[in-house]
Amino acid sequence: MSSNNATNKKFKPATIYIHAGMEPDPSTGSVMVPIYQTSTFVQESPGNHKGYEYARSQNPTRFALEEAFAKIENGNHALAFSSGVAATDAVIKLLQPGDEVIAANDMYGGTYRLFTKVFEKFGIIFTFIDTTNADNVAKAISAKTKLVWVETPTNPLMNITDIAAIAAITKANNCLLCVDNTFASPYLQNPLNLGADIVMHSATKYLSGHSDVIQGCLVMNDKHLRDDLYFIQKSCGAVPGPLDCFLVLRGIKTLHLRMQRHCENGEKIAHWLRKHPKVKQVYWPGFEDNKNYSIAKSQMNGFGGMISFELVNESVEEAKRVLSSTHLFSLAESLGGVESLINHPASMTHASIPREERIKNGLSDGLIRLSVGIEDADDLINDLDKAIG
Numbered sequence: 597m598s599s600n601n602a603t604n605k606k607f608k609p610a611t612i613y614i615h616a617g618m619e620p621d622p623s624t625g626s627v628m629v630p631i632y633q634t635s636t637f638v639q640e641s642p643g644n645h646k647g648y649e650y651a652r653s654q655n656p657t658r659f660a661l662e663e664a665f666a667k668i669e670n671g672n673h674a675l676a677f678s679s680g681v682a683a684t685d686a687v688i689k690l691l692q693p694g695d696e697v698i699a700a701n702d703m704y705g706g707t708y709r710l711f712t713k714v715f716e717k718f719g720i721i722f723t724f725i726d727t728t729n730a731d732n733v734a735k736a737i738s739a740k741t742k743l744v745w746v747e748t749p750t751n752p753l754m755n756i757t758d759i760a761a762i763a764a765i766t767k768a769n770n771c772l773l774c775v776d777n778t779f780a781s782p783y784l785q786n787p788l789n790l791g792a793d794i795v796m797h798s799a800t801k802y803l804s805g806h807s808d809v810i811q812g813c814l815v816m817n818d819k820h821l822r823d824d825l826y827f828i829q830k831s832c833g834a835v836p837g838p839l840d841c842f843l844v845l846r847g848i849k850t851l852h853l854r855m856q857r858h859c860e861n862g863e864k865i866a867h868w869l870r871k872h873p874k875v876k877q878v879y880w881p882g883f884e885d886n887k888n889y890s891i892a893k894s895q896m897n898g899f900g901g902m903i904s905f906e907l908v909n910e911s912v913e914e915a916k917r918v919l920s921s922t923h924l925f926s927l928a929e930s931l932g933g934v935e936s937l938i939n940h941p942a943s944m945t946h947a948s949i950p951r952e953e954r955i956k957n958g959l960s961d962g963l964i965r966l967s968v969g970i971e972d973a974d975d976l977i978n979d980l981d982k983a984i985g
């Protein structure tokens with residue numbers, strides 16, 4: 597049975613992740629998709645080619661990965677980009693000056709920077725609101741709103757937005773909904789199934805899973821939307837190289853196994869932190885007393901390994917002391933790799949958001965964010981315990 601037959605039917609995620617995009621190479625039968633490290637393709641006569649002309653527009657390794665991205669998000673089409681922000685950039689380039697984007701007020705700092713520092717000066721209007729209450733979106737939306745941009749769970753406060761509720765509002769108002777699904781990964785959440793028009797991922801994170809590549813993707817069902825975004829992808833040129841595509845294809849094969857362990861470890865560590873006398877507050881979407889827990893439970897298949905927390909001693913110095921005292925948790929930006937990372941949003945990932953904006957949205961100077969990896973949970977807890985002291 598060819599892998600193409602295997603993925604055309606309705607299979608469970610584990611099967612899809614192993615087979616998606618893995619068509620044996622037609623010229624050699626190579627089971628793994630070859631890394632087509634070439635910039636151009638020979639033509640038999642002018643305009644007579646095998647569907648490949650120039651690698652910014654077409655590359656077989658990238659096409660295999662794009663097929664895999666589509667399958668794992670249960671979408672019809674996908675496009676790969678040289679980074680997550682390049683994928684976001686392409687979505688905003690669908691718009692015209694005067695168009696408005698309604699975006700979550702608690703999201704990835706680089707997305708906020710791209711919107712406010714790059715696109716505002718081209719006349720795109722960005723309105724930031726609390727999307728965890730869908731009524732806020734219904735109130736803010738107007739004829740000039742062309743796109744709603746949400747992230748759920750949010751980075752770093754793990755707030756949950758009801759994707760289906762927002763999708764109902766965007767559909768009724770003839771505007772697009774794009775969901776940044778990086779934190780959940782396709783294993784835990786599939787926004788297209790809930791009515792979103794576009795799913796965006798920083799493939800740098802869980803999809804690659806090994807902290808060795810920068811990449812982004814967009815997944816969608818609508819063919820016209822795909823064609824418009826493909827036009828932007830090839831015209832603006834933020835395409836990933838074939839080696840990076842190969843690495844992400846390889847990462848996807850273990851996504852289900854990694855996510856299961858991220859979830860198990862995340863749950864243990866979140867509950868352990870919550871009981872720690874020196875910890876004031878823990879942010880993790882799986883706590884039953886969270887505001888939007890029932891929504892998280894219904895739209896996610898698990899709660900992942902991203903956790904943020906504040907210490908009882910709220911000083912930045914104390915947070916920095918803990919951040920500098922772990923050994924298994926490496927102090928670094930990024931997330932979603934097999935190894936655990938610890939991060940200080942105020943000075944690292946979210947430093948591009950003005951302080952008063954950060955504080956207003958509940959992101960304190962003492963907040964610590966963990967990307968819990970797939971190591972042994974007890975070893976990770978011991979490491980945190982020694983660091984917190």
Ligand SMILES: *Cc1c(COP(=O)(O)O)cnc(C)c1O
Binds near residue numbers: 682706797
């Ligand atoms: C990392 C990240 C991005 C940006 O992706 P890059 O691959 O770093 O360009 C966007 N959104 C979220 C939630 C992220 O974590």
